[in-house]
Amino acid sequence: MESIAREVRLSGSGGQGLILAGIILAEAAIHDGLNTVQTQSYGPEARGGASKAEVIISSGDIDYPNVAEPEVMLAMTQEACDKYVGTLSNKGILIVDSTFVTEIPDTTATVYSLPITKIAKEELGRTLVANIVALGAVTGLTNVVTHQAIVDAVLARVPKGTEELNEKALSLGYEYANNASREFAKGKMLQAN
Amino acid sequence: MESIAREVRLSGSGGQGLILAGIILAEAAIHDGLNTVQTQSYGPEARGGASKAEVIISSGDIDYPNVAEPEVMLAMTQEACDKYVGTLSNKGILIVDSTFVTEIPDTTATVYSLPITKIAKEELGRTLVANIVALGAVTGLTNVVTHQAIVDAVLARVPKGTEELNEKALSLGYEYANNASREFAKGKMLQAN
Amino acid sequence: MFAQIEEYFRLEKMPHIWCPGCGHGIVLGAMARAIKQLGYDQDKTVVVSGIGCSARASGYLDFNTLHTTHGRALAFATGIKLADPELNIFVVMGDGDCTAIGGNHFIHAARRNIDLNAVVFNNNIYGMTGGQYSPTTPQNKRATTAPYRTIERNFDLAELAKSAGATFVGRGTAYHAKMLTDLIVNGAKNKGFSVVEAISQCPTSYGRRNKMGDPVDMIKWQKEQAVNIKAAGNMTQEQLGDKFLIGVLHQDEAPEYTETYQEIIDRAQGTVKK
Amino acid sequence: MFAQIEEYFRLEKMPHIWCPGCGHGIVLGAMARAIKQLGYDQDKTVVVSGIGCSARASGYLDFNTLHTTHGRALAFATGIKLADPELNIFVVMGDGDCTAIGGNHFIHAARRNIDLNAVVFNNNIYGMTGGQYSPTTPQNKRATTAPYRTIERNFDLAELAKSAGATFVGRGTAYHAKMLTDLIVNGAKNKGFSVVEAISQCPTSYGRRNKMGDPVDMIKWQKEQAVNIKAAGNMTQEQLGDKFLIGVLHQDEAPEYTETYQEIIDRAQGTVKK
Amino acid sequence: MTEVKDFGRLMQGNEACAEGALAAGTKFFAGYPITPSTEIAEILAEKLPQVGGKFIQMEDEIGGMAAVIGASLTGLKSITATSGPGFSLKQENLGFAVMAEVPCVVVNVQRGGPSTGVPTSPAQGDVMQARWGTHGDHPIIALTPVSVKETYELTIKAFNLSEKFRTPVILLMDEVIGHMRERVQLPKQGEFEVVERKKPQVGPEQYYPYRDDGTGVPPMASFGEGYRHHVTGLVHDETGFPSNKPEMVKKVLDRLHKKISDHLDEIIMAEETNLEDAEVMIFAYGSVARSAKKAVNILRKNGVKAGLFRPITIWPFPSTKLQEHFNRIKKVVVPEMNMGQLVGEVERAAAGKSIVTPLNRYDGELITPVEIVEKVQEVL
Amino acid sequence: MTEVKDFGRLMQGNEACAEGALAAGTKFFAGYPITPSTEIAEILAEKLPQVGGKFIQMEDEIGGMAAVIGASLTGLKSITATSGPGFSLKQENLGFAVMAEVPCVVVNVQRGGPSTGVPTSPAQGDVMQARWGTHGDHPIIALTPVSVKETYELTIKAFNLSEKFRTPVILLMDEVIGHMRERVQLPKQGEFEVVERKKPQVGPEQYYPYRDDGTGVPPMASFGEGYRHHVTGLVHDETGFPSNKPEMVKKVLDRLHKKISDHLDEIIMAEETNLEDAEVMIFAYGSVARSAKKAVNILRKNGVKAGLFRPITIWPFPSTKLQEHFNRIKKVVVPEMNMGQLVGEVERAAAGKSIVTPLNRYDGELITPVEIVEKVQEVL
Amino acid sequence: MSNTLLQLGPSEIKIKKHWCKACGICIALCPKDVLEADDKGKAVAVAPEKCTRCGMCEMHCPDFAISVEVER
Amino acid sequence: MSNTLLQLGPSEIKIKKHWCKACGICIALCPKDVLEADDKGKAVAVAPEKCTRCGMCEMHCPDFAISVEVER
Numbered sequence A, B: 001m002e003s004i005a006r007e008v009r010l011s012g013s014g015g016q017g018l019i020l021a022g023i024i025l026a027e028a029a030i031h032d033g034l035n036t037v038q039t040q041s042y043g044p045e046a047r048g049g050a051s052k053a054e055v056i057i058s059s060g061d062i063d064y065p066n067v068a069e070p071e072v073m074l075a076m077t078q079e080a081c082d083k084y085v086g087t088l089s090n091k092g093i094l095i096v097d098s099t100f101v102t103e104i105p106d107t108t109a110t111v112y113s114l115p116i117t118k119i120a121k122e123e124l125g126r127t128l129v130a131n132i133v134a135l136g137a138v139t140g141l142t143n144v145v146t147h148q149a150i151v152d153a154v155l156a157r158v159p160k161g162t163e164e165l166n167e168k169a170l171s172l173g174y175e176y177a178n179n180a181s182r183e184f185a186k187g188k189m190l191q192a193n
Numbered sequence C, D: 001m002f003a004q005i006e007e008y009f010r011l012e013k014m015p016h017i018w019c020p021g022c023g024h025g026i027v028l029g030a031m032a033r034a035i036k037q038l039g040y041d042q043d044k045t046v047v048v049s050g051i052g053c054s055a056r057a058s059g060y061l062d063f064n065t066l067h068t069t070h071g072r073a074l075a076f077a078t079g080i081k082l083a084d085p086e087l088n089i090f091v092v093m094g095d096g097d098c099t100a101i102g103g104n105h106f107i108h109a110a111r112r113n114i115d116l117n118a119v120v121f122n123n124n125i126y127g128m129t130g131g132q133y134s135p136t137t138p139q140n141k142r143a144t145t146a147p148y149r150t151i152e153r154n155f156d157l158a159e160l161a162k163s164a165g166a167t168f169v170g171r172g173t174a175y176h177a178k179m180l181t182d183l184i185v186n187g188a189k190n191k192g193f194s195v196v197e198a199i200s201q202c203p204t205s206y207g208r209r210n211k212m213g214d215p216v217d218m219i220k221w222q223k224e225q226a227v228n229i230k231a232a233g234n235m236t237q238e239q240l241g242d243k244f245l246i247g248v249l250h251q252d253e254a255p256e257y258t259e260t261y262q263e264i265i266d267r268a269q270g271t272v273k274k
Numbered sequence E, F: 001m002t003e004v005k006d007f008g009r010l011m012q013g014n015e016a017c018a019e020g021a022l023a024a025g026t027k028f029f030a031g032y033p034i035t036p037s038t039e040i041a042e043i044l045a046e047k048l049p050q051v052g053g054k055f056i057q058m059e060d061e062i063g064g065m066a067a068v069i070g071a072s073l074t075g076l077k078s079i080t081a082t083s084g085p086g087f088s089l090k091q092e093n094l095g096f097a098v099m100a101e102v103p104c105v106v107v108n109v110q111r112g113g114p115s116t117g118v119p120t121s122p123a124q125g126d127v128m129q130a131r132w133g134t135h136g137d138h139p140i141i142a143l144t145p146v147s148v149k150e151t152y153e154l155t156i157k158a159f160n161l162s163e164k165f166r167t168p169v170i171l172l173m174d175e176v177i178g179h180m181r182e183r184v185q186l187p188k189q190g191e192f193e194v195v196e197r198k199k200p201q202v203g204p205e206q207y208y209p210y211r212d213d214g215t216g217v218p219p220m221a222s223f224g225e226g227y228r229h230h231v232t233g234l235v236h237d238e239t240g241f242p243s244n245k246p247e248m249v250k251k252v253l254d255r256l257h258k259k260i261s262d263h264l265d266e267i268i269m270a271e272e273t274n275l276e277d278a279e280v281m282i283f284a285y286g287s288v289a290r291s292a293k294k295a296v297n298i299l300r301k302n303g304v305k306a307g308l309f310r311p312i313t314i315w316p317f318p319s320t321k322l323q324e325h326f327n328r329i330k331k332v333v334v335p336e337m338n339m340g341q342l343v344g345e346v347e348r349a350a351a352g353k354s355i356v357t358p359l360n361r362y363d364g365e366l367i368t369p370v371e372i373v374e375k376v377q378e379v380l
Numbered sequence G, H: 001m002s003n004t005l006l007q008l009g010p011s012e013i014k015i016k017k018h019w020c021k022a023c024g025i026c027i028a029l030c031p032k033d034v035l036e037a038d039d040k041g042k043a044v045a046v047a048p049e050k051c052t053r054c055g056m057c058e059m060h061c062p063d064f065a066i067s068v069e070v071e072r
C-alpha cells in the first residue's frame, strides 16, 4: 500500500514537553486508524539546547522512520527554529511560538507566529501546558489528525484531574490557529504577539 | 639442516624437581652447541599427580615442539611410569626410580631400575637432589649430552653453596648408571634396589 | 572573583551543559578554588574523570584532563600516578561512577594509599542516564528503576573509604562550598589517598522525582541536614536524627604507595640492600 | 566422625587435589559440619564458588553447586537468592577471588544485606596461580609478583565487610576449626549478609616462600597469632601486637534484601498499598 | 501504551522488548543502566514485581550478567539489557552461560562506538562482537529486529530459542529501533509460541546434566528441585564435572556447536522481498532494512529489479539461504551502519560468485533510502 | 637464563616476551595474574624496578588495562598480559585505547576456552576476539609469534607499531609458545629498531592532539609536559573534545582506520616457505605453524609440493599477500587450534578461487605434523 | 579577606547573562537581597550598593555566571 | 559430647591411607600422641588406647583421611 506520508517536526528545548506532544500526536493518528512512527532527538542536547520530536503519519506502511523534509514544523525556541528550519519543506508550514521566537528565519514556507507559551501562561495560568496549546495549533492548522482524535489522545495521556485544563489548552491552540489560518487566508502573515 | 632429534621425557610427581631437571638437561644441550626445546605439563596434575618435563635435542631445527615417542624416559613415581610409558619408543630406554616404582610395566624398551631417591637420601642425606642424581643417570645411560655439558649446566643452575652437593649427586647418578650400563652389557637387567 | 580561577577553565567550552541549578557546577568551582589555593602548576596537574554528568568536569578544566570509561577513573589515575609521581592528580567521579561500577577501584586505591585526590560528586542518583538509583540513594526514594521506592541501603562512602584504608576522608556539600574548598585543599595536602565526598544536587533526575523542590530548596536542604563534625560531639543522637556529618571525617598516617614503590626501585637497583 | 558428614561429599571426587597440608580442606570440613548442625536440606542448599584453589570446594560437596568465574561468585549467588529466596546459599571464595577481582560484588552484597553466607578461604595469597600477592597478603611478604616483598597494605576483610553493611562478620582459622564451624552456623542463622573469614594455610605458594615452615608450623602459627575477641578486651595493645582477632567481630540488625523485595512485590500487586 | 480501539497502540522499541520479555514469561531482570537501553530496565523494574518477578539493578554489567545466570539456574526465565560498553563487560560471563548451557536473553541496543563513542546515536557496530566477543570457540544466536512489533516478537523468540537450546541468545537491537515509537498490533497471549526448557524425565540418580539425550540439548534441572548437580565454566563431562581429557574437551565443544548447527532451520529466520526476479540484492538488517525496503520500492518504480534479503537471525549466519540466490543474483549491496561487518560474511558466502558492494555509514545517522538507491545504481 | 658461550641460552616464551618488552624500553606493567600468562608479570615484577620501571598488580584485569593506558599517557611504554577470561575483561578499555589513540601492548597467551575452559591447555580460540572483542568499529593490530625468539622480536615490534601508530597492539601468543623453552640467540640492543612515539614539534598553543599531520598519526604529548589537552573515549574532534557532529564522527573513525590501512606494508608480516612451486598451501600461525613446517618437510620428502604461508601479523589480515598465491595455488589447508576462525578470512580472500579446507583441533592438544600431512593428502 | 575590605572600592557584580541559567540560587542565598530575577529568571543586581562582597552568590553559582569584582 | 563419652566403647581410628597426604597435622595436634607417621609420612594410630576422642585429628585433617569412630 503506497500512500503519502505526512511528516511533522515539533522542536524546542528540553523542558517544553515536546516529546510528550509528539507521542500524543502519534497516538491521535492511531485513533484515526492511521500508521505512525515517532522519533526524537536524544543526547546531551535533549537536556537544554535544541531538541525535537518528529512524527510521521501515513495510511500506508512507514519504512524509513526519520523525518527528512517535514511538511509541518513547530518551533518553540529561537535556537530550535534556527537549527531545524533548514530541512523544512519549501511548501511547508512553520508554526513558531512568538513568546520565544522573535526572528523568523528566511523560508519559503508559510509561517504562523502564535504566542503559544504566553497563551498558556496568561489564559491558563500554566506555562506547563504550552505543549498542549501547541498541539491544538498544529492540528488546527494542518489537520494531520482529526480534532476528535487529538482530543481523545490528549485526554488519554494527561494526568487525572488535569483533563479540563488540557482540553482547554488544546481548544485555545485550535482557536488561535483557526484565527491565524483565517487571517492567513486573507493574505497576510499573522503576528499575533 | 635435517637431523635426528633425540627426545627425552622426565616424569614423576609435582614436587620432585623434574622441571628443573628438564631445564638443566636442555641447557646442557646448549652447552654442547645443540638446539633444544623443553616443554612440560601444566595444570592441576602438575601439583600432585603425575607430571612430566620433556626435552628435545637436535643439531638441526626443532619445529614440532612436543615429544611424541621419546627415546628415553625417566619415571620417578609409579603413577607417572604407568601413565606415560605407553608412548615410549619400542627401542627406547626406561629408567625408573626403584624407590617408588615397584612394578615395571610391560614394555619392549630397555629398562634400568635405579634407587635414585634412596641414593640421594642415603648417600647424600638430601632427597631434594634426587633430580640431579637422576640427571646423572639419564645422561650417563644415554649420552644425549656430554658429561662436561651436564656438569656445567648443573653448576650454572643450582643455588650458590650447593655446588659440591649437586656435583656429587650428578656423579653418583652417573656412576650408578655406568654400573647398570655395564651390567646390562653383561646381558641381565639390573635391579639395584 | 571568577577572574582568579578563570585561567583554570576552558572558557571556550562554557557555558557548561549541566542543567540549571545542578550542584556539579558549584562543586567544580570549589575544586578550582582549591587548586588555586594549592598553587599547583597547571601543567603538572591532571584531572581524571569517569563517565557521568559529574565526569564532564574534566572537559571544562584547563589541566591535563582524561575522561575515561564509566567507573574506571581511579584505575587510570593509578597508572598515571605510579608512572609519574610528580603529577598532582584529582579524580572526579559521580556516586554511581565511584561506588557502583567503580567500587572496587575505589577500595583498592584506598588500600594502596596512593596519592590521588578523589572528589566524589554525590547527587545520590545516576544523573546522566536519567535518574536510576545509585548505591548512595537513600532508602525509600523514587528513581526510574525504583518505581516502588528504593529498598537498598545506601553506602556510607566515608566509612567505606576509611575502612578500605583512605588516609583523608572529608565530606562537604554544594551549600558549604567554602568548606568544600578547604576539604579539597586539605585532602590534596595529605600524602596518600584522599576522598572528598561533595554532596551535590540533581534537580532534574533526583529532586523533581522526590519532591525536593527546586534547586534552591535542594541547596537549602543541604544547609539544614548537614552537621559540622565539630558540632556533632555536643549533639544527642536524637538531635542528629537523619542529618549527616560534614567536615574532616577521618585522617590517618600511612606510607604512600608511590613513595614506597620508590624504595623497591632503590632496593632493586642495589642502592639500598634488599 | 566423618561418617556424619560423609553424605555431604561427592566421595567419587575424593581424595581432593589440594596440596598436602593445605588449610582449605580443614575449612571445607568446618563448613560441612556447620551445614550438618544447621540441618539444611541438601536439595535446598546451594554452594557457589569463584575460581581458585578454594573454589574447588564446590565440586567436592553434594549440594546444588555452581563454580563460577573468578571474582563473580557473589553476583551469581545474588541472582540465585533473589530468584529463589527459599534456598540456603553458601558462597566460597578465596581471598583474591573475594577481595581483589571480586571486591565490588563483596561490598555490594554486604550493602544489600542479602541473605548469603560468604565463607572466605583466606590464605593470604593467590594459591591456584602459584603465589602472587593478594589484597590480604600482609606487608613485607614475598610473593612471585613481589620479589622485593609486598609494599601494599592488606585489607582488613572484616572491617571492610562491616563498613559496607554486612550484618554478621566472623573470623576463624583452620586451627580453630571448631569455632569456625560455630561461626559458619551463626552466620547462616543471621538473616542477612554474613561473612566468615577463615584463615587458611597455603604451604605451597605462601608458606614455603615466606619461610613459615611446613603445614604443621603454619597451623601452629594460627593458634599463636589468633586472639579470641572475648579475651582481647583484657589485653593491652602491646600484648596484642600483630596478633589478629577471631570470633564474632560484628553483628547487627537490618532488613534483609529478598524479604524487602517481597514487600515491593506485594505493593506492586496491590496486596499492600504503595 | 494506552489501548486504543482496534487500531493497536503506540509503543517504543525498548518497551516492546520489555513487553515481549514479559509475554515470554520472564521473571527476572538484572542489569545496569546505559543509554540507549535503559528503558528496558526501567519498564521491567515496574512490571516484573506486578507479576511476582524480580528486578535488580546490579553494581555493574558483569554482575548483571552473573545474576541473570544465577536466576536462570533456579528455573526463572531471565534477561539483561545493555549497550556497547556494557556488552563488552558482559562478555566473560556470556561465555560462561554458553559453556554451562544456561538459557538467558542478552539485549544489546547498539549505539555508536568504539569506546564511549557517541552514546545517543544509532549504529550497528557490535555485530561481529556479538559473534566473537567472548574468548574461546563458542556458538551464539543473535537476532536483529526491524520494527517495534518485531522487537516484541523476537524477544519472545529469543527466549524460546534460549530455553530450547539451553544457550544465551542475543537480541541485537539498534538505537533507532530501541527509541522509535510506532503503531503496533501485538498478538495476544496464546497467539504465539512460548517454549519452556526441557526438564529431566528421570530421577535424580539417573540424571546427567550434560548428557546428550539425542537432541543435543540435555534436560535441565533447576537448583532446589532435588537434582543436585555441578555447574562450571570449565570444560566438563556429561556429569558436569571438570575434565581436561582431550576427548572430553572435543566432545563437549562439538555438542555445544552441534546443538545449534543441527537446528539451523528452527533458528535461522530471514525475510525475502522481491528477490524472485531481482537482478540486484540489497542485504540489510535492523533499522537499515527499513531504508532498504523503501529503496527497493523506489528502485522498482524506476524499473530496477531490486530485492531485499533481510536476515532476522544474523548468527548463525544464514549462508545457505543466501547462497541459493547467488546462483542467479550477481550484484549485492550491503548497507550497514558500521564500517563493514556482516558484509564479510556475505562475501564469504558469495565465494566470488556475486559481486558484493558495501555501503557504510558510521557517523551516527541512519543510512537513507536515497543513499541505497544511489549505491545500487552505481553497481548496476 | 644463564648466558652460555656463544650458543645462546634457554628461554621460555613468556620470558622472551618480558625480555622483549624490556628491550623495547617498556617501563610500566599493570595486570592481574592468570595462567598461562603469569610468568610475564612475574618476570617484569622483578626486572622493571631494576631499570627504574614500575610494576603493579591491579585488583583485576579491567584495572590493569586502565592503568596501562594511564601510564602511557605520561609517556611510558606500557604493557599488560593476560589470557582468555582476562582478555574478555580488558575489552572495554582496549576500545578506549583505540579511540583515544594511546599506545600500549596487550599480550594474550591463549588457553582453552570458552569461559574458564581448560586453563592449562593451548588453543588459538581468541583470534577473532582479538579483532572484534570490543564494541564498535575499530582497527586493531595483532601479531602471533611462532617461537621463543620471535616472541622476543615481536614484542619489540608490537611496541614499535604501537608507538608509531598510537594504537594498542595485541601480541597473541598461545600456551605452547608461552610455556615452551628453547634455545635462543637474541639480538643485542642496537641490533634492532626501537621506535619512540612522535612528539609535538610546535608549542602548546599550536598543538592539536588529534590533528592529522599528514601521516594519519597525530604527534602525542605526554601529561605533565606542558601540552595540556583533553583525552576521551567519546568521539572527538581534532582538539580532543567530544563532538557528535556526523561529519566529525566520520572523520575521526576514518582516520583511525586509515592510519592502519594506509600502512599495511609496515604492519603486515608473513613468512612464506616453499610456496614458489607449491601445489598446496598450508596456512598456519603460532605454534601450529611449527607443526605445519614439519608437515611441509614430510610432504616434500614424499614428493608433494607443499608450501607454508605463515601470517605473523594476523590483524590486519594479510589478504593481498595471500591472494597473490591464489592465482596459482588452488588448494589451501588451514590448520588451527580452534573450531575454525582465521580460515574464514582465508576463504574470503580466496573468493572461490581456491578450495580452502580447515583442519581443526580444539581438544587442548597441539595439532601434529602427521595430522596436517594427512589432511593435505586428503585434499589433493 | 574581610580586613582588606575597607581598602576596597565599591563592588561590581558582573553577571554573564549568557551563562546564567536562571536557577535562582544566588538570589536565594544573597544575605543582602542584592539580587533579583529578571523576566527570564536570570539574576540581576538590583541593589549593588548593599553588597558586602560575602561571595555567597559567586561561590554558589553553578554556572560561573556571577562574579563579584572589586575595584581597587 | 563429653558426657556421653563414658557410655562409648573404645574408639577406632580409621585412616584412609589413600586419602592421607602425609601432612603431619593430625600427628602434631593429637594431644595424646596417639598418632605417628609411617615411612611415607602417612598417619598411623600407634596408641589408639590413649585416644580421648577429642576430635582434634579428624577436625584438622585437610584430607578427611582420619576419622575417629566410636563403637556403641
Ligand SMILES: Cc1ncc(C[n+]2csc(CCOP(=O)(O)OP(=O)(O)O)c2C)c(N)n1
Pocket (backbone or CB within 6 Å): C051, C052, C053, C054, C055, C069, C070, C093, C094, C095, C096, C097, C098, C121, C123, C125, C126, C127, C128, C129, C134, E032, E033, E034, E035, E061, E085, E086, E089
Ligand atoms: C560500562 C558503562 N556502563 C554504563 C554506562 C552508562 N552510564 C553513563 S553515566 C552513568 C551513571 C551516572 O551516574 P553518576 O556516576 O552518579 O554521575 P552523575 O551523572 O550523577 O553525575 C551510567 C550508568 C556507561 N557509560 N558505561
Ligand SMILES: Cc1ncc(C[n+]2csc(CCOP(=O)(O)OP(=O)(O)O)c2C)c(N)n1
Pocket (backbone or CB within 6 Å): D051, D052, D053, D054, D055, D069, D070, D093, D094, D095, D096, D097, D098, D121, D123, D125, D126, D127, D128, D129, D134, F032, F033, F034, F035, F061, F085, F086, F089
Ligand atoms: C578473570 C580471571 N582472572 C584471573 C584468573 C586466574 N586466577 C585463577 S584463581 C586466581 C586467584 C586465586 O587466588 P584466591 O582467590 O586467593 O584463591 P586460592 O587459590 O588462594 O584459594 C587467579 C588470579 C581467572 N581464572 N579469571
Ligand code: SF4
Pocket (backbone or CB within 6 Å): C017, C018, C019, C021, C022, C023, C024, C053, C054, C123, C127, C128, C201, C202, C203, C204, C205, C206
Ligand atoms: S541531570 Fe542532574 S546531575 Fe546531570 S546535569 Fe542535570 S541536574 Fe546535573
Ligand code: SF4
Pocket (backbone or CB within 6 Å): D017, D018, D019, D021, D022, D023, D024, D053, D054, D123, D127, D128, D201, D202, D203, D204, D205, D206
Ligand atoms: S597451592 Fe596453596 S591453596 Fe592451592 S591447594 Fe596448594 S596449598 Fe592449597
Ligand code: SF4
Pocket (backbone or CB within 6 Å): G013, G029, G030, G031, G032, G033, G034, G035, G050, G051, G052, G053, G054, G055, G056, G057, G058, G068
Ligand atoms: S557578594 Fe554576597 S552580598 Fe554581594 S551580591 Fe553576592 S551574595 Fe549578595
Ligand code: SF4
Pocket (backbone or CB within 6 Å): C021, G015, G019, G020, G021, G022, G023, G024, G025, G026, G027, G041, G042, G043, G060, G061, G062, G063, G064, G065, G066
Ligand atoms: S546562581 Fe548563577 S545561574 Fe543561578 S541565577 Fe544566579 S547567576 Fe544565574
Ligand code: SF4
Pocket (backbone or CB within 6 Å): H013, H029, H030, H031, H032, H033, H034, H035, H050, H051, H052, H053, H054, H055, H056, H057, H058, H068
Ligand atoms: S581423637 Fe584426639 S586423642 Fe584421639 S587420635 Fe584424634 S587427636 Fe588424638
Ligand code: SF4
Pocket (backbone or CB within 6 Å): D021, H015, H019, H020, H021, H022, H023, H024, H025, H026, H027, H041, H042, H043, H060, H061, H062, H063, H064, H065, H066
Ligand atoms: S592430617 Fe590427614 S592428611 Fe595429614 S597426615 Fe593426618 S591423616 Fe594424613
Ligand SMILES: [Mg+2]
Pocket (backbone or CB within 6 Å): C052, C094, C095, C096, C121, C122, C123, C124, C125, C126, C127, C134
Ligand atoms: Mg550521581
Ligand SMILES: [Mg+2]
Pocket (backbone or CB within 6 Å): D052, D094, D095, D096, D121, D122, D123, D124, D125, D126, D127, D134
Ligand atoms: Mg588465596
